[in-house]
Amino acid sequence: MEKILDIYTRMLRIRRFEEQVGVLFSQGQLPGFVHLYVGEEAVGAGVCATLRNDDYIVSTHRGHGHVIAKGGDFNRMMAELFGKATGYCKGKGGSMHIADFSIGMLGACGIVGGGIPMAVGAGLSAKLRGTDQVSVSFFGDGASNEGSFHESVNLAAVQNLPVLFVCENNQYGEFTPMEKVTGVRDIALRAQGYGIPGVIVDGTDALAVYEVAQTAVARARAGEGPTLIEAKTHRKGGHAEGEKAFLAGGVYRSAEELAQMQAKDPIVLLHKRMLEMGVATPNDLEELDQTITQAVVESVAFARRSPDPKPESIYEDMWV
Amino acid sequence: MEKILDIYTRMLRIRRFEEQVGVLFSQGQLPGFVHLYVGEEAVGAGVCATLRNDDYIVSTHRGHGHVIAKGGDFNRMMAELFGKATGYCKGKGGSMHIADFSIGMLGACGIVGGGIPMAVGAGLSAKLRGTDQVSVSFFGDGASNEGSFHESVNLAAVQNLPVLFVCENNQYGEFTPMEKVTGVRDIALRAQGYGIPGVIVDGTDALAVYEVAQTAVARARAGEGPTLIEAKTHRKGGHAEGEKAFLAGGVYRSAEELAQMQAKDPIVLLHKRMLEMGVATPNDLEELDQTITQAVVESVAFARRSPDPKPESIYEDMWV
Amino acid sequence: MAKKTYVAAIKDALAEEMRRDSTVFLMGEDVRLGVFAGTRGLHAEFGDARVIDTPISELGVAGAGVGAAVTGLRPIVDLMFGTFLYLALDQIVQQAASARYMFGGQAKAPIVYMVQNGGGISAGAHHSQAVHPIFMNVPLLKVVMPSNAADAKGLLKAAIRDDNPVIFLSPLSLTGSRADIPDGDHFVPLGKGEIKRNGRDVTICAAGAMVQKSLLAAEILAKDGIEVEVIDPRTLKPWDEEMVLESVARTGRFVAVDESKPICGAASEWAATVSEKAFSFLKAAPQRVSGKDVASPFSPILESAVIPSVDEVVAAVKRVM
Amino acid sequence: MAKKTYVAAIKDALAEEMRRDSTVFLMGEDVRLGVFAGTRGLHAEFGDARVIDTPISELGVAGAGVGAAVTGLRPIVDLMFGTFLYLALDQIVQQAASARYMFGGQAKAPIVYMVQNGGGISAGAHHSQAVHPIFMNVPLLKVVMPSNAADAKGLLKAAIRDDNPVIFLSPLSLTGSRADIPDGDHFVPLGKGEIKRNGRDVTICAAGAMVQKSLLAAEILAKDGIEVEVIDPRTLKPWDEEMVLESVARTGRFVAVDESKPICGAASEWAATVSEKAFSFLKAAPQRVSGKDVASPFSPILESAVIPSVDEVVAAVKRVM
Ligand SMILES: Cc1ncc(C[n+]2csc(CCOP(=O)(O)OP(=O)(O)O)c2C)c(N)n1
Ligand SMILES: Cc1ncc(C[n+]2csc(CCOP(=O)(O)OP(=O)(O)O)c2C)c(N)n1
């Protein structure tokens, strides 16, 4: 019960934060690229709700949701997106490189598939140090066609590492539908090529995600090796913010598809379910929403009043 | 019938050439590294016997056998191994870079897995040019753990290219047994991750190899896409020539394993079968052997009497 | 003459060459809708067979291009960002660049790898590094980095017609920049530099996005009576060292300006060449202006402190006076 | 003091550091039996957990090392040949080198990538290229290339103890070379060069396998009365430029000798630095001797024409006299 509320809270925190980021981007207030996680919240939240603080996750270019799901701080995130000195990376990282090592969040990653080997290494590290930490690699359907995916999963398999490979299959890599570039419909099938379990889950159903992740985490902690989880999901927005203007009418998702997708909003679905299950009252959830929204607003204020990094700081954080 | 003799001839040509190369290497007459194909002849021969001159193959570090199977010339090969100006690559290539573009042999490759993308590109080229040529990528079990394998097979699958991926599973990558580093026993299983057929064949049975290759070639020529063929085989010698001295007693294959393997010599097996089937008389085969052996001997003489490349020739063959 | 953006110039070059030669085809991630390099719209004219959306598989795609090139086609492989070439490096160096040479001249590999190079738009560490020195250092590649839309069109056409592997780098920060483009089959030969501004006092060699900055610096310096000659090699390899050496023989002073990192960067090469081959003409120590030797930071304030600035170019010129 | 081979020195360094610090571990292809880098025998002492045979997956293994490094371990990743680093470049640059900086100092990545570098044994194009300029050009890596067994031992120990990512390059042609190795915990700090021969007339900067060739050239030249100072930076990045500049201030003449390719190579960097910072001391144009700008040919005759020779070093020194 509490867990469900916990998961929902993580999801809503992601959603409200991301909505705000979208607005800020459209107003031209944020430099660089921004890829939103809106629509995919159930995956990050469902998985991270099974993790301990000292477990590891490695994320993607679409990484805000993972940071928040793992317990990241709005203020330091927002400040980073504004490129401020108070940001997680002192303005050096930005949207695609947010990390919070204090909560085991080992970084977003601008290189598609680039974070997967790192997650395997964190799992190897846990094994060699004799802890029962687990490591989660989030990546997209598109990333599953990178060599790094293949090498990483195989390495984790043969070393029997405590790693969850979580493929967020939103069915697109940028503007290209996955069936055009991926030889298989279900990425989970690829698990067979490494002799590890492959599981498909409805990525819009947070509780289902939580369940399969729990099983995989238990396996990993028990020293039984990695699992490949494929969460079928969708992104509500474009590949990156500003996409519509950028594509100038170049449409790649049909109206039907978009409508179908809207009907499967993971937050709406869980909200409904919670009321049905009596986990929370509408009032509770409304209050929660307000608290979160307030925190998002404050993070913007925090970011705005934060100092810019000093140009000289380019020479800091180089070598230890 | 004729085909069987053809296949046997290819195999024996490989064997006799390679045996000679082994001797020359042990005498310190050949520079660089040499990886022999002895024991694996049935794979290259069985596959190449299904190909036309204008079909393509791309090979590996263990490439002499593929060149010969595709119809390569002993003299130019041997001269290349000696680093002579009359060699296939004018002494610039050596054992790991022999190529014969006139017979569609697009090169051996010193980088494990490095030739696989090229084979896919040759297949793409055939498709785009509207020919019915096919392209074959040979690679090892170890190579199947490289990202290049994964990316290449997937690309060929989604583009539906006329490519055969032929994994020569000799169960070792250098001195490491495959089960230690490969998540799956049957590389052919990986085909499922790309939605293409995966076939396992006894790689010591040349006729069996020929048959599965024929099916795959027919599919490819008909525009039905790629096939992954896994040929279970073994190498009779070390990973590279000179290995025993190099390893200084570091043994990695058990006596039982070696004995088992010796009993499955693909040439002995086919020889026996041909006699049983009445494809040839012992005398025929003996004559064939002598002819081949003679050609090998001549190739050594050719190489020896060939001129060294001129140092100035380092500036030739740079840019067109 | 028509004023067009860098991206539009690239698209024109691609379309014209694809019309001219049916063996030319294009492949890469999202080339159909087009992310950057001006590939948008080509699919409508040339169809699935010649405008191919690939998986996100840089190594495999780069290598497949080589296979197509050595078997008679002329692939253009769009890999989007220069930093993604790190993933493809093995196939580019070991296959594309080496094939002809290591096979003793049996093959030719007419292939163009096309990417956005360098920083300037807060794209962060993973997308913003200028990668050209890597490709200048490995053997047997040609490397092109046009500094404006007109050169981009002319050089891309030359790259596509060249029978050798070419790395074609569009400076990321110039994507939307405009220039007058000569009508018709505008062609700029590989290996020929251009004097972008004449001057008698100092020679600057600068490429890509640094050309404009050097020209701005030259204007500022002109007010102090310092006349700077700005040379854009345009092709980084093989490069027009004669043009630079001839200029230094006149000016006696040299500044190399490049966005890439300072150690073994393009500026290092230019400065070393000038000091080796025009030493007797030099009146002062050649100076380098390069990107700072750190990963590209996200914050615009930090990123502009990392990329060479007009002020830094001005200061370097003053050091040689 | 004991005379040992380069490979044996490496093994000693690995064993001593693995004994000293239980967070140090080794992984790579066939590290158990050991192909090159002196890893043979370590498995017997340190077991499966600390001597890990990996799949042939350079990119994945290089990246897994980073994940282990940022979570508290000190991996040594043996990738066998320098050219195999092409496959791993993305993870080395974008993760190992960048992690600390792009995450604003949150992480440290104490990792050593260990390979054989360069040519000289007819290993052919795919195995013989000297790759160090690539790693010198990208930011935030340390790059080490010891020229003899003693330095190899001392520098490898320093690399393992360093908290930053280090590329450790053993010149392929020196694998079997022997040197006297000081007893005990022989440690050579990163970033410190060494004058391998004193001389008053010309300064040579050379690294790796080129040090020995430069010393041979110096002996030949001494017969003509030309006294050459040979400096081995040992660490290529960050490098001991003070030592070289100080020497050039005395000799006034400079020759850079490096096995890597001539464009944007190490010799380019050294020559550019000297001409930029010691210009007023220079009595002649600095000269570079580099590998020829082609893929490494197989034939020993051709390969030795590609790699800098003692004769070429002698000739370059004569050019600056
Ligand atoms: C190595 C690499 N290639 C290409 C890109 C450009 N790119 C950024 S996101 C993206 C699509 C990724 O698709 P997927 O893995 O499915 O993730 P999604 O964006 O759908 O979450 C691409 C091609 C990149 N950043 N890195
Ligand atoms: C990219 C790369 N990594 C490592 C090596 C070193 N190496 C050469 S052959 C080999 C083993 C290859 O195993 P496999 O693919 O099974 O082929 P086999 O030798 O068994 O025929 C290795 C690791 C290499 N040449 N290239």
Ligand SMILES: [Mg+2]
């Ligand atoms: Mg996707």
Ligand SMILES: [Mg+2]
């Ligand atoms: Mg094998």
